Amino acid sequence: MEGEEIVVTGIVQGVGFRPFVYRLAHRLGICGEVRNAGDLVEIHAGGTRAALDAFAQALGAQAPVLARVEGLARRPAPVPAPGFRIAPSGAGTVSVGVVPDVATCPACRAEIADPKARRYRYAFTNCTDCGPRFSIVTGLPYDRPATTMAGFSMCPACRAEYDDPADRRFHAQPIACPECGPRLWLEGADTPGGDPVTAAAALLRDGRILAVKGIGGFHIACDATSPAAVATLRARKQRPAKPLAVMAGSAMAEALCHISPEEAAALAHPSAPILLLPLKAGADLAPGIAPGQRHIGLMAPYTPLHHLLLAAAGRPLVMTSANRSSAPQAFRDDDARTSLAGIVDAFLMHDRPIARRLDDSVARHAAGALRVMRRGRGLAPLPLPLPEDFADAPPVLAMGGELKSALCLTHGARALLSHHLGDLDEPATGDAFEAALADCTALFSHRPAVVAVDLHPDYRASRLGHAIGAARGLPVEPVQHHHAHMAAAMAENGWRRADGAVAGIALDGLGLGDDGTAWGAEVLVCDYRQSRRVARLSPIPLAGGDAASREPWRPLLAHLDRALGRAAVDTDPHLAARFAGKPVATLRAMMDKGLNAPRASSAGRLFDAVAALLGLAPDRLSHEGEAAMALEAAADGTPAPYPLLLHPPQDGLAEIDPAPLWRVLMADMAAGRPRGAMAAAFHDGLACAFAAAAADAAQAHGLHAVALSGGVFQNARLLEATVEHLRARGLRPLVPAQVPANDGGLAFGQAVVAAARRMA
CATH class of the missing domain: 3.30.420.360 (Nucleotidyltransferase; domain 5)
Structure with missing residues (x-):
């Protein structure tokens, strides 16, 4: 017999790692103990040399699915006493090591559907493989007293499961059952009695609007197939056009959307993000879910409550963040009752406190990978590795x-x-x-x-x-x-500091540049320490400053004046309706004098302007990205890309001039070309121009990689076209996936x- 002290680092909190170690030790005849110590799991192990080697190898190779073993250190130690136990957690500093909230596992889903099970139809069923984590943690190490479950004392049956190494709830900190755990209730005027889930589903089928308390906050729910219910929700929430997320089970999702194998895997992943998916023709959804869009944000039910509510409702449900326009999502009961008054008809509540607000994560599959657009519930706070030379x-x-x-x-x-x-x-x-x-x-x-x-x-x-x-x-x-x-x-x-510089394409709305002006469409040469701009989109004045980000006709006027000349703009019959009733003369005077009209090279405002010209954007946007989303949704086919002119560098700065694009676009409009083809030609022209400018920068500086980021690259068509052009030039694109490309x-x-x- 020999003894060892084994220290395991990585994601080992809240993933059932200590129960796994316990079972593994008993299977291999290892004696000793395991305990949490901050970021670490410490194991005092004893056994034969062969058994210890097999034990150490299995700690990484057979770890729970949610665990991430990043390091394992072994050193000799005294042989421990016979037997193996889970010891109380020790002191230690915790930096990054809490697992996110995890969608309901198949075993728990089967349990809540089994009339013979103790947790039949219990909305808070969980085990070591699933359930709330980050949303209930109040301190570390991750033990029940340091969660919002601290106020729920385990009944004898739950305690027996918690203490049984053979049970999948062995040391599951949120363990609960109908006898001892959180409970549901329905409140609000004229709410029916009986089972809260059944009553809530009846209200939803009747067209009512409900607030549903979940893991990281409240959702506002309604029948996603009812045009009247969706219209009522939009009116009450003052959300006229921004798409609404839809929750649907797997069979419902297949009926609504085209889903690739990669997207199906993402929907079924424990993180359960909202996934942007293409709608099927004739899908049974209210048209007001995502006006003008070809995709919807769809998510699978990720808590037992969601599974029960969907099954009882028998239809897909809108599940949008519970807040008034632009306010944070409500996650405390009293705040929800106050802030959602007048928006919802009833509240489906529970008494498990939420430790912190967590919006749902959002992702889409583009350019060969799942790209996170919003990092929230299910993904945070998983740590991200930095390149190896940042250790x-x-x-x-x-x-x-x-x-x-x-x-x-x-x-x-x-x-x-x-x-x-x-x-x-x-x-x-x-x-x-x-x-x-x-x-x-x-x-x-x-x-x-x-x-x-x-x-x-x-x-x-x-x-x-x-x-x-x-x-x-x-x-x-x-x-x-x-x-x-x-x-x-x-x-x-994984780009190391030692790998040197890359070229980069940054496309977004606005960001303050090194020269004090607003940037938003740049080609850079940079390493981690410094960055230099080598090309930009030709800047335009943003008349009215921030107002130009909300009213797309303002950047449209600036772009057209620059590309065509004011006389041509004023006499073009196709533009008369676009600027009718607008203070064009005032804005031009502001731009001429530089009065509240900062110059900016913004890809976001270019998208807004093209959308406005094609009649895809309202005079005033109701949410950020509205015009650009409409333009992407409209793009159809593979026409020849619109031209942009790359001017040679002056004082080290090249300029990508969209004037030729505007001239061809205006000619196409006059010729009655389909709007979808014009939108597609714009996307592909912009991708081609920036890829060419980045390739020139890479060649001039001896570089072989190009980083792509900025919120505009959440546009899948633009991203895929840019990546394709770069690869055709032999360059390696560095594209964000787990880190949002936006801000x-x-x-x-x-x-x-x-x-x-x-x-x-």
Whole structure:
């Protein structure tokens, strides 16, 4: 007999790792104990040399499906006493190691459907392979007293399962049953009695609007097949056009959408994100679910409550975040009752507290991989690995941007990119952001050595980052917006500091550039420490400043004036209706004088302008991305791409001029060309032009990889066309997947830039 101390690192909290170790030890005849100690699992093991070697090998090879063993260290130790036990958790620092909330596993789904089972139709059924995790954690290590289940004492039957190594609920911290666990109820005017799920389903079938308390917050639910119910929800929520997410079981989903094998796997994954899927012709959904779109956001039921409610309703359900327009999602009972009054008719409630707000994750399959568009429930807070030569990086707190905000905390070669926190231009979201910052840094015992912020000094996140730096005596590292986008794509793809520079294409709305102007369509040459712009889209004045981001006809006027000349714009009969009743003369005077008309090279505003010209965008957008989404949905066929002119560099900066595109587009409109073909030609022309500019930059600087990021690259057609053009030129595209390409990934890029600048 020999003894060993074995230390396991990685994702080993909340995944059933200690029960797995216990069962493995008994199977191999190992004596000793296992316990949590912060990020680590410590094992004191005894056995023959062969048994210990087999035990250590199996710890990684046979670990639970949700675990991620990143390191395993062994050293000699005294032989422990006979038997094997799970010891109480020890002290230790926890940095990144909590598993996200996990969708209901097949075994628990079967149990709630079995009339003979103790948990038949129980809405809070879970085991070590599924159920709430991050949404209920109040402290670490992950033990029941440090969760919102602390107030529910286990009944004898649950305690017996919890203590039984042969049971799949052995040390399942959220274990519960109808006798001792959380309970459901339905509240609101005229709510029927009886079983809350059955009564709620009856209300939904009757066209009523319900608030449903879930894992990370409340949803607003209605019958997704009822035009009247969807219209009522939109009117009450003041959400006229933004698509609504739909929840459907597998059979319903197959009837509604075209689903590839890769997309089916994503829907069935434990993370259970909202997935953008193409609608089938004649799908039984209200047309108001996603007006003008060819895709819908569809998600599988991921809690027992969802499975029960869908089965009782017998139809797909809208499941959209429960909030008033632009406000954060409600996740506390009293806040929901107040904020959702007048929107919902009833509340399906439960008494398990939610520790933190978690919006649903959103993803789509594009360019050969699943691309995360919003990181939330099911994905956060899984850590992201940094390239191997970041192992000795100092800990960084990165604050992200103003829109789609998220935080990033790093520990050596691992980064914790937080869940989606919302747009900080809303006061309530800003307050929630500060609460999330305190929550994350305390929960993960993070002690940063440097704070990274966006270059824009007026972002709330930047101001807060500077204040934290001043209060704690920490250096603050400003990172240019598009450099952060490129660095995020590089780091996720394993690009090492030692690999040198890449070319990069950054396409988004707006970000403050190194020269103090607004950027949004750039070609860069950058490594982690520095970035230089080598090409840009020709800038236009944004008349009215922020108003140009909300009213697409404003950038349309600026683009057309520049490309065609004002006289041609004023005399073109096809444009008369576009600008009828608009203060064109006033805006032109503003642009001429540079009065509240900052110049910007923005891909987002170019998309808005083309959508406005093609009649795909309203005069005033109701949500960010509305015009660009409509333009992508309209694109049809594979026409010849519209031309853009690449001017040679002047003072080291080349310019991608869209004027030829506008001239051909106007001619096509006059000729009555189908709108779908024009939209497609625009997408492919933009992809071709930027890929060519990036290829020129790569050749000039001896580079072989091109990073692609920015919110505009969430457009699948544009991304796939750009990737195809780059590969045809022998270049390696570095494309984000787990890190959102939009500003939700900014903090990740800021963190690696700040870390690299602090390393030798």
